[in-house]
Amino acid sequence: MSDWQTAKELFAGCVGGIVQVLVGQAMRRGSTTIQPFDTVKVRLQTQPREAPLYTGVVDCASKTLRNEGVLGFYKGTLTPLVGIGACVSIQFGALEAMKRLLSGGNANGSQNLSLAQLYIAGAASGVANSVLSGPIEHIRTRLQVQSSANRLYSGPVDFISKVSKQYGYSALLKGQAITVLREFHGYGIYFAVYEYMMQRTMAANNIKRSQVPSWKQLIYGALSGYTLWIFIYPIDVVKSKLQTDTFDKATQKYSGAIDCFRKTMAAEGFAGLYRGFWACMLRAGPANAATFAAYEMTMNFIGR
Numbered sequence: 001m002s003d004w005q006t007a008k009e010l011f012a013g014c015v016g017g018i019v020q021v022l023v024g025q026a027m028r029r030g031s032t033t034i035q036p037f038d039t040v041k042v043r044l045q046t047q048p049r050e051a052p053l054y055t056g057v058v059d060c061a062s063k064t065l066r067n068e069g070v071l072g073f074y075k076g077t078l079t080p081l082v083g084i085g086a087c088v089s090i091q092f093g094a095l096e097a098m099k100r101l102l103s104g105g106n107a108n109g110s111q112n113l114s115l116a117q118l119y120i121a122g123a124a125s126g127v128a129n130s131v132l133s134g135p136i137e138h139i140r141t142r143l144q145v146q147s148s149a150n151r152l153y154s155g156p157v158d159f160i161s162k163v164s165k166q167y168g169y170s171a172l173l174k175g176q177a178i179t180v181l182r183e184f185h186g187y188g189i190y191f192a193v194y195e196y197m198m199q200r201t202m203a204a205n206n207i208k209r210s211q212v213p214s215w216k217q218l219i220y221g222a223l224s225g226y227t228l229w230i231f232i233y234p235i236d237v238v239k240s241k242l243q244t245d246t247f248d249k250a251t252q253k254y255s256g257a258i259d260c261f262r263k264t265m266a267a268e269g270f271a272g273l274y275r276g277f278w279a280c281m282l283r284a285g286p287a288n289a290a291t292f293a294a295y296e297m298t299m300n301f302i303g304r
Contacts, residue, residue, distance in 0.1 A: 002100075010093040012298035017088030019294035020287050044276030046145050046244045060276075083136040087129050092295055094125035095191055111209070115196055122191030126183030134179040135172045138243045145244050167247045175243040178257045182239055186232040194224040194292060210300045217296050218289040225288025229280050234273035236280075238264070 044060055047053045054060035098121035102113055113121070139156050146152055153159040163171050197220045201212050229236075238260045245252050254260035264272045 006093055006097060008299065008302050008304075009096045010089045012295045012302070013089035013092030014085040015298045016092065016291040016295035017085035020084060020088065020291045044279070046141075046240050047275075060279075083132055087132050087136070088291060088295075090132065091125045091129045091187065094128040095121055098124045099195075111199055111202060113195070113199075115192055118192040118195045119188040122195075123184045123188035125191060126185075126187030127180060129187065130176070130180045130183040133183060134176040137179065137239075138172060138174055141240055141243045163247070171247055174245075174247070175239050178235065178239045178242060181257075182232050182235040185235070186228050189231050190224050190228040190288075193227050194220050197223070209296075210304065212296070214293055214297070217293045221289040221292030222285035224292070225284040226281065228288070229277075229284050233277055233280065234261075237273050237275065 044054060044056075054063060099113060099118075102117045102121060139159050142159060143153060143156070153162060160172065198209065198212060198217075201207075201216060202209060205211075238257050241260050241264070242254060242257060245254055254263065261273075268275075
């Protein structure tokens with residue numbers, strides 16, 4: 001029964017990930033989708049401190065469109081499209097497994113977990129997810145920041161082939177330690193916020209999880225997404241800077257996450273840790289609202 005339950009949760013999580021991608025495509029207005037927001041975010045995060053290429057979100061978007069066309073916003077898209085279903089599947093599967101573990105194996109008992117316990121369950125799901133999200137985001141970030149005039153890699157497969165041959169497969173895990181930290185804290189907050197609000201709703205109305213209205217799930221999912229990024233954005237900036245730093249240790253700008261944080265603060269101040277923040281927030285609400293709602297609907301359909 002436990003294995004079958006886990007299989008259902010993994011499947012529902014995969015559906016949530018697929019819907020997340022589809023919602024991103026449905027949000028298109030001209031060249032405006034979730035992926036362009038992410039490309040703008042990463043370029044703002046990683047631009048040179050000494051001679052910044054962009055003054056803000058609008059300037060980055062307009063220059064990217066003018067110099068590289070609409071396709072410039074979609075660099076590195078294939079990798080997350082392939083991996084997003086697997087990542088979200090792992091997130092929800094690990095979350096539910098940890099909730100059962102913390103409640104002593106009692107499925108109903110998981111509805112009464114404390115906020116701290118929900119954070120731990122979410123953090124565990126984040127660590128499990130980092131196994132895939134780390135290398136996937138590294139590949140995507142590298143492809144997003146390269147310009148048409150300085151194109152080193154034609155796509156994900158070319159990136160993996162060239163980097164692994166020159167620097168070894170371990171180079172694909174560049175920035176993995178900071179990614180694990182981001183996922184631990186980020187998903188701890190992310191799932192704690194959503195699950196706590198779901199628990200309060202069920203308790204206040206004396207209803208089952210399957211009876212919580214979809215509109216509330218959408219609101220809770222959006223709020224969870226906003227909260228996630230508010231708390232982890234500086235960590236994400238450090239991660240992006242590390243993942244786009246050179247592979248050659250002799251010419252690297254940063255020796256590690258702490259060094260990157262210190263140099264960013266010294267050169268740019270606190271604002272340097274929030275470059276591209278609003279581009280990120282524009283996509284956080286719709287994407288995460290859709291993910292949670294799709295997961296809950298799928299679990300209700302196949303049976304909890």
